[in-house]
Amino acid sequence: NAGVTQxxxxxxxxxxxxxxxxxxxxxxxxxxxxxxxxxxxxxxxxHYSVGAGITDQGEVPNGYNVSRSTTEDFPLRLLSAAPSxxxxxxxxxxxxxxxxxxxxxxxxxxxxTVL
Amino acid sequence: xxxxxQSQPEMSVxxxxxxxxxxxxxxxxxDYYLFWYKQPPSRQMILVIRQEAYKQQNATENRxxxxxxxxxxxxxxxxxxxxxxxxxxxxxxxxxxxxxxYKYIFGTGTRLKVxx
Numbered sequence: 001n002a003g004v005t006q007x008x009x010x011x012x013x014x015x016x017x018x019x020x021x022x023x024x025x026x027x028x029x030x031x032x033x034x035x036x037x038x039x040x041x042x043x044x045x046x047h048y049s050v051g052a053g054i055t056d057q058g059e060v061p062n063g064y065n066v067s068r069s070t071t072e073d074f075p076l077r078l079l080s081a082a083p084s085x086x087x088x089x090x091x092x093x094x095x096x097x098x099x100x101x102x103x104x105x106x107x108x109x110x111x112x113t114v115l
Numbered sequence: 116x117x118x119x120x121q122s123q124p125e126m127s128v129x130x131x132x133x134x135x136x137x138x139x140x141x142x143x144x145x146d147y148y149l150f151w152y153k154q155p156p157s158r159q160m161i162l163v164i165r166q167e168a169y170k171q172q173n174a175t176e177n178r179x180x181x182x183x184x185x186x187x188x189x190x191x192x193x194x195x196x197x198x199x200x201x202x203x204x205x206x207x208x209x210x211x212x213x214x215x216x217y218k219y220i221f222g223t224g225t226r227l228k229v230x231x
Contacts, residue, residue: 033219040124042206042223058218090160101148101167102210104219106160 002026006091006107013081013114021076021110023091029105030096032074036060036087037109043090049074050096081114088112117142119209121222128197129230135182136192136225138207147211149183149190154204154224163205166190194227202229 004025013019025032033048045058049068063085065077074093078085091107118141128134140149151163166174166183173181178198182191194201207222 035221040223042121043221045218048218088158092160101165102212102219103150103162103165104152104160104208109158109160 004091004093004105004107006089006110008110009108010111011113013078013112015081015083015114017081018077018079019081019112020078021089021091021112023074023076023107024072025074025091025093025105026072027093027095027105028071029093030071031102032068032091032093033058033104034064034066034074034076035090035092036085037090038087046076046089078112081112083114086112086114117144117209117211117220119207119220119222121205121207121225123225124223125226125228127228127230128194128201130197130199132197133193133195134197134227136194136205136207136227138190138192138222140188140190140207140209140220142188142209142211144211147209149181150208150210151179151181151190151192152206152208152221153201154206155200155202160206164192197229199229199231202227 007022034046035043044060047066049055089110092104094102120139147168149166153161164176178195180193204224206224209220
């Protein structure tokens with residue numbers, strides 16, 4: 001059981017470049033989300049999805065796009081990378097049905113550096 | 116809007132001793148979920164313990180327990196018999212159960228150092 005798989009684990013970009021962070025989960029979770037973690041700021045929600053075809057913005061959505069075409073996958077796209085997007089990114093998923101408390105299952109994180 | 120505050124950026128504890136990490140939150144909801152997550156140097160986020168607000172009994176998981184004070188909106192984590200492997204960042208998190216709203220609010224974290 002792989003859980004939540006994020007790729008790549010490390011990436012260096014130049015300002016203006018684009019890239020996609022991949023996230024896949026094999027637990028049939030309805031809810032998927034992306035967070036960024038910056039020193040002293042905890043985890044901040046970028047975008048989330050409660051099911052295929054449904055996405056919504058979180059606290060810090062600017063500069064990021066998402067889509068949810070399948071239950072399993074929830075990629076995060078940076079269309080034109082900026083140094084302010086240098087961060088560690090986490091994908092997380094959870095059940096939302098069946099009386100679940102909604103424990104989040106996290107990927108291993110992706111460290112992104114924008115030069 | 117809900118907020119979660121961890122007022123201790125860093126804490127230290129002697130091995131085998133007990134330490135308490137503080138967390139307060141602000142919400143107008145009566146039903147919600149609270150979590151403590153651990154992030155060791157490996158960066159992997161691991162669930163430590165969870166608490167449903169409607170349950171009066173404090174949650175316990177082996178050496179980890181919480182002191183949930185609903186009226187005071189306080190949710191502290193107590194680690195007993197601290198071990199070197201407990202050294203990590205600890206995040207407190209709040210989740211609303213409201214249908215259609217699945218936003219989790221995280222605190223800024225407390226870095227726990229365990230001294231041998």
